Amino acid sequence: MQVNVSARHGHLKAEDQTIIVEKVEKVRRLFDRINAIEVTVDLERLDRPSVEINVSAEHAPDFVAAAEAPTVLSALDSAIGKVEQQIRKHKERVTEHKGPGHRHSSGEVTSD
Secondary structure (H helix, E strand, O other): OOOEEEEOOOOOHHHHHHHHHHHHHHHHHOOOOEEEEEEEEEOOOOOOOOEEEEEEOOOOOOOOEEEEEOHHHHHHHHHHHHHHHOOOOOOOOHHHOOOOOOOOOOOOOOOO
16 A cells, blocks of 8 residues: 655655654555555645545545644544545445345245
């Protein structure tokens, strides 16, 4: 799995990048088919930085979430929660919507 962290309108510290990568990699425990995760931190407004997470997985649409908060890490936590909710909903939709299956009859026909 590939994790890309990028910043717009500023720079992230190396320790912030490692914290972001560690937190985002935990999303993988929810869904095994995740290929890549892209995290974009927008530092244009320093009082309310925004974080956008884009998760791409096999045989699934991309999961995208964004959040704003007073700090980068709190915005990250909020965005991770939103992405996890989308992944759980997708897994539930995929696993629970299987057909009931066909019942085999013995071939006997009853008449009234």
